[in-house]
Amino acid sequence: MKKLLLFCVLIGIYSCKKEDTSWNVDLETPLIHDTLSLKNWVNDSTLSETVNGEMEVDLTRTILDIGLSDLIKIPDTSVVQIYSPIITLSNIPPGTTFVNTVEEHSFDLDDVQLKNIRVFQGRVKVRVYNPLGTKVLFKVQMPGVTQNGAMFEQNYSVDAGTVASPTMQEEILDLSNYQIDLRGVSGLDYNILQTKLSLTTDPNGSAVSISSAYDFKFQASLEDVKVDYAKGYFGSKTFSDTAEFHIDFMNKISEGTLNLPETALQLTIENGIKVPVRGQIHYLNNTNDQGNTVSLVSPEIGPSFYISPAVGAWSSLQSNAQQLAFDGTNSNLVPFLENLGATNEAAYEIQLNPWGNTSAGNDEAFPNSRIKIKASALLPLKLGLNGLTLRDTFDLHLTQNSSKTHVESGVITLDVVNAFPFSCDPVLYFMTEDGHILHTIIGNSQISSCEMAVIDPIDGLKKQPSHIEFVVDEDIVADLPTLKKIIVEARFDSPNPSTGLSEPKQVQAKAFLSFKLRMKLKTSMVL
Secondary structure, eight states, X not given: OGGGGGGGOOOOOOOOOSSOOEEEEEEEEEEEEEXXXXXXXXXXXXXXXXXXXXXXXXXXXXXXXXEHHHHOOOOOEEEEEEEOOSSOEEEEOTTOEEEEEEEXXXXXXXXXXXXXXXXXXXXEEXXXXXXXSSOEEEEEEEEEEEETTEEEEXXXXXXXXXXXXXXXXXXXXXXXXXXXXXXXXXXXXSSEEEEEEEEEEOTTSOOEEEOTTOOEEEEEEEEEEEEEEEEEEOOOOEEEEEEEEEOGGGGGEEEEEEEOOSOOEEEEEEEOSBSOEEEEEEEEEEEOTTSOEEEOOOTTSSSOEEEOOOBSOTTTOBOEEEEEEEOTTTSOHHHHHHTOOSEEEEEEEEEEOTTSSTTSSOEEEOTTOEEEEEEEOEEESEEEEEEEEEEEEEEOOOOOOTTSSEEEEEEEEEEEEEOSSOEEEEEEEEEOTTSOEEEEEXXXXXXXXXXXXXXXXXXXXXXXXXXXXXXXXXXXHHTGGGOOEEEEEEEEEOBOTTXXXXXXXXXXXXXXXXXXXXXXEEEEEEO
């Protein structure tokens, strides 16, 4: 539309004369030649073509999509194992293993009780400290932490140190694809990480003595651990939020109504985790550009519903779902959609394990496990428009000097071929900086609906030509310095050719609108 403003382009010719000479010239030039199709108006991922060449609109939005990483969060954790002999050990021969112990460490996961997990991302920082005055061999193991059946094990040869300043060795290791059994030594617990430390004196060293003053320390820090498999009890966590999404195009609608064919809206709550779920939809609202809010009213909104756990395993997982269907018989769906709300809100609540640990710690989730809430409506692109008005505002920067070559008046001509079943009345408004409308230009005719034409046997479309003129008079030209904004407004209707009354019209997949815009300017040439 901004190209419409090209009618204000001034053609100036300046040369030095002793006296100014002026005469009037009519100039005509093409401005725009273009074609609009459905892909110009709507994201093509929303549209699909039926077998009979008509269009359907898939109004699908994902309101919630959570997976295992949202349910199970392993906190960054440091576990420390220290060995200090209770009594002095004297004259330990070289190569003697003098400690070989297992310790357990608990994770704080609130009410989540995990038995097994698989890490798809994370690392462990291992540090070992040697206070002895000779080299010590550290064997660091984590029982229950395995990869391809092999237990996590690292061996370190740490140089001699002192009690006051032990020698430290550090290494960062990737934990990806490790399985972790969190049931502890007994195999009956949960959230337990095991570590095992073995210490051996230098086989090539000399005999040494160790007292209680020596602290042999092993520290493992788990960082950024994320899991893609978990088994246990996942707690009774509740996800409650208000999802908001915008349809910006609706903000350009200033008045009028949109009549939709009979359709239905579905809310699908999908449970892909092996855990029972309680769900609740608190409300669905949409608010239009005029501030009018309509809430969807239905017996399905408000009460809780319950979804059984998913079934299957890694490659055979099958979700369970609950579908809430809304139509004209069980809700106010039609006025809800016809409110033309640009701002849409959905308030929901999802709770895991509403009855507690009924699975005896056998909740289970896999990499492809998701809990989703989707809103969807598939409707034919069959619209009834009754004064539906689109309006948009653009900045305007126009200046001219009446003592030089300048425009006095003009006419903008618009030639259109319309293959859409809608008529349109275009209007231009010129405004000052503070929003005061000084001038209105109404086209001398409307863009006619293709329903006024006959079917072209070549492409099977109805195509209606129209010619519209906008007069730019002297008063508008005189106010150019104060005109800072222009409103482009288009009022759409879908009239019946016989009765003139609005009715729903099916839009063809190949529908288009081609147009040519020209301007004719009456210009005063001053030399």
